[in-house]
Amino acid sequence: MNNFIFENGTKVIFGKGCVKEYLSCFLKHYGNNVMLAYGGGSIKKNGIYDEIMGVLEKDGKTIVEFNGIMANPTYAKVTEGAKLARENQVDVILAVGGGSVMDCSKAISMAAKYDGDLWSDYWAKPGIIDFEPVPLCVIVTVSGTGSEMNGGAVITNEELKVKTGRDYPKCNPKLALLDPTYTFSVPVKQMVSGGFDSLSHIMEIYFSAPDEPNVSDDIAEALMRGVIRDLRAAIKNPKDYTARSNLMWEAVMAENRIIKLGKKTDFECHMMEHQLGAFTDCNHGAGLAVLHPVYYRHIYKEGIAKFKRFAMEVWGISGNGRADEEIALAGIDALEKFISEIGLPNKLRDLGVDEKTDLKAVADSCTCVQGAYKAMTHEEIHEIFKECY
Numbered sequence: 006m007n008n009f010i011f012e013n014g015t016k017v018i019f020g021k022g023c024v025k026e027y028l029s030c031f032l033k034h035y036g037n038n039v040m041l042a043y044g045g046g047s048i049k050k051n052g053i054y055d056e057i058m059g060v061l062e063k064d065g066k067t068i069v070e071f072n073g074i075m076a077n078p079t080y081a082k083v084t085e086g087a088k089l090a091r092e093n094q095v096d097v098i099l100a101v102g103g104g105s106v107m108d109c110s111k112a113i114s115m116a117a118k119y120d121g122d123l124w125s126d127y128w129a130k131p132g133i134i135d136f137e138p139v140p141l142c143v144i145v146t147v148s149g150t151g152s153e154m155n156g157g158a159v160i161t162n163e164e165l166k167v168k169t170g171r172d173y174p175k176c177n178p179k180l181a182l183l184d185p186t187y188t189f190s191v192p193v194k195q196m197v198s199g200g201f202d203s204l205s206h207i208m209e210i211y212f213s214a215p216d217e218p219n220v221s222d223d224i225a226e227a228l229m230r231g232v233i234r235d236l237r238a239a240i241k242n243p244k245d246y247t248a249r250s251n252l253m254w255e256a257v258m259a260e261n262r263i264i265k266l267g268k269k270t271d272f273e274c275h276m277m278e279h280q281l282g283a284f285t286d287c288n289h290g291a292g293l294a295v296l297h298p299v300y301y302r303h304i305y306k307e308g309i310a311k312f313k314r315f316a317m318e319v320w321g322i323s324g325n326g327r328a329d330e331e332i333a334l335a336g337i338d339a340l341e342k343f344i345s346e347i348g349l350p351n352k353l354r355d356l357g358v359d360e361k362t363d364l365k366a367v368a369d370s371c372t373c374v375q376g377a378y379k380a381m382t383h384e385e386i387h388e389i390f391k392e393c394y
């Protein structure tokens with residue numbers, strides 16, 4: 006194992022009924038003014054809004070609602086939320102939703118306490134947070150990003166056409182309430198997209214040095230097998246509590262820094278998908294599904310041992326005296342088949358990316374990461390986009 010320091014500031018309460026049981030005792034440690042942040046309104050249809058309002062009203066909280074947080078949240082929305090939080094002297098933010106609501110709320114928690122320009126000082130480049138953001142509690146309603154137990158917030162600056170994530174430990178939610186039954190109403194298409202996002206996070210970490218035996222890779226393999234199994238089960242029966250609860254925790258384990266310990270990590274697919282998102286507003290998990298197999302066929306030769314191990318340990322492909330390269334490619338083929346099996350797109354055109362999109366401009370705007378088996382150039386990223394189209 007390589008050296009590491011580990012810390013995670015989020016308390017997690019997991020299980021059916023946890024919001025009703027624990028929200029009130031968490032909030033009593035903070036002031037009276039609660040900002041309730043949510044998305045486009047799914048929580049009003051599935052009863053989650055009423056359940057939370059019941060708790061807040063019983064406790065006599067002053068509630069400031071901030072809704073309409075969109076998928077791929079924008080910096081303009083962060084600014085709007087921060088203004089509302091300041092005007093109402095909000096003591097705590099309660100974010101109810103998926104990655105978009107949680108990420109936007111993290112950025113609001115900072116912007117509400119920061120007098121400078123948040124984008125240029127903390128998202129355009131990494132910054133040091135020398136102030137306390139507004140405390141944040143999250144209630145997860147769709148699994149996938151793992152935002153609930155990390156400090157990551159991915160924000161789109163529409164003017165600059167840049168979608169960037171930063172992981173600031175000070176932005177870790179103080180509390181994450183995870184009730185798997187809250188995800189029962191998530192449409193299958195979004196559930197699958199979230200599940201694939203979790204799988205993507207695990208792969209982005211797994212496919213990087215070191216390759217000698219290490220605990221992080223061992224856990225990653227178990228998690229990948231779990232996501233595959235649980236997505237299949239939840240597609241068959243969206244109200245399968247076992248499958249939904251596993252998917253919820255797998256999403257957290259994929260992005261709560263534990264399997265990153267001692268690893269370099271890749272995340273080039275995420276860099277590519279984020280910029281596709283900045284230019285086209287495409288769905289995050291579905292965009293990753295299109296990119297991964299094509300990207301892996303570009304890099305597997307530089308990480309052949311790990312790709313062989315992926316094929317055998319995750320997909321159960323037997324060696325049978327075959328060459329390493331053949332086994333490695335069979336693993337990538339299995340991943341691609343799984344993507345089709347669960348109904349995710351294989352092509353950017355099926356993702357709704359307009360043929361007029363300037364893929365070269367998107368490629369040129371992507372960050373080329375340091376930790377991958379093979380360093381990408383903007384030209385190769387452009388090739389990948391063209392192959393994906």
Ligand code: NZQ
Nearest residue numbers: 044045046047076077103104105146147150152157190191
């Ligand atoms: O907006 P509403 O009406 O609530 O509908 C949402 C939204 O349309 C719906 N939904 C959520 N819970 C539901 C539900 N529908 C029915 N029943 C429920 N219980 O689901 C849709 C998608 O929500 P969204 O939050 O956008 O999805 P997701 O969780 O996939 O988040 C995606 C965002 O997170 C970022 C992505 O880039 C993207 O912007 N990421 C954040 C990360 C992090 N902070 O660590 C890491 C990821 O790699 C990712 O980049």
Ligand code: ZN
Nearest residue numbers: 150202205275
């Ligand atoms: Zn992701």
